[in-house]
Amino acid sequence: MAGLRERKKEQTRRRIAAVALRLFAERGFDAVTVNEIAEAAEVAKVTLFKYFPTKESLVLLGVGQEDLAGIVAARPPGQSPLQALREHYRGFATEPAEAVDRDTLIVQMRVIFASPALSSGANDLLHGQRLALARVLAEERDELTAALMAAQITASVLTLQERFFRHLVSGASLDEAGSRLCGDVELAFDLLEHGLDPPGE
Amino acid sequence: MAGLRERKKEQTRRRIAAVALRLFAERGFDAVTVNEIAEAAEVAKVTLFKYFPTKESLVLLGVGQEDLAGIVAARPPGQSPLQALREHYRGFATEPAEAVDRDTLIVQMRVIFASPALSSGANDLLHGQRLALARVLAEERDELTAALMAAQITASVLTLQERFFRHLVSGASLDEAGSRLCGDVELAFDLLEHGLDPPGE
């Protein structure tokens, strides 16, 4: 099943991504050409583009994408979408880390935040999430409400992510950032559930 | 004050944008090169890029950008940000049209929706709005709440815009789309004010 071919491909893919991330971190996204990356990774440019469709994807394919729609679709019966998401992010905030290497993740975030092209690319990725979430939500309510809910939720989650990673990038430890995130998550979901206007503000 | 120079510049700018929009509408954004546009508008490519910094901006600079932060900053004292925005969009939905040519606007929207590159570019424009709005809101509340509010609001407004224009593009009259928008605005701001979860759903 895991033939030599597959292993070599995976190895090459990792090497390319690692080299690219290192060069981007050293000199900035815009100051590195894909030719340099290909050369440093010892592949042809055309091969690089067979693994990664764009220069941006060299970084962005590495970051784990959430699956908001999946979380909502798989929630236990009787639980509201917001409750399901709130608990998911509660878990995320307390749990120390995932399979990904933390140092690598931080470097990725630093590189992404430092480059407008990458930030905007990361933004685009959330667009698909929004549509998928809207589709799931639309099964139980009218389309406009579903679209608005999805829009508000993804926007809030994006804000949380940005603050979390920005905190991390600016030198905070993972535990520190996580515990701050804990409180942030509660606030964000309270606002989503109860609205922006109430006097309890 | 309005010398020959200024008039000619404005004229050239309009000609370039009009030619570009026509070609994009005829053959799609990606299938038209800037060389073709420059040629058809009878300017050099370099000149075109002096007027419009990117190919996307040939379309996007034409669409009127809202100024959410400005609306909130200029609201009368005692009015909440959400009230101010709700009334602004109420006005927008009932008022028949603005200075812009409606047919041109519809073509622009059709072109934008048909091209991923342009849609994502339009999305980026809202990012600046979000930051500006967050800054204004942060004057009266903590930063996280301000950021979350700004995110939810811009996301909702974007959703409204999308639905409005999509309705228009698919053949609805301006009055028709406007009256539907009326109801949509109320729902969107109700959700923002009172939250997504309450039983009144």
Add this chain to the structure above:
DNA sequence: AAGAAAAATGTACCGGGTTTGCTTTTGAAC
């Protein structure tokens, strides 16, 4: 009419991404 400032231009160039046509490597069958 003269000359400075602004605008327009042609050409050459850069970098991201694709196409084409060819060679090498791998996996599987005999």
Add this chain to the structure above:
DNA sequence: GTTCAAAAGCAAACCCGGTACATTTTTCTT
């Protein structure tokens, strides 16, 4: 082990968006 098809890799030329440079044309001023 040989053979063969599929997959992967490659070099080079190419397309397109965008920029740098040096030059020329147009407009404004006096």
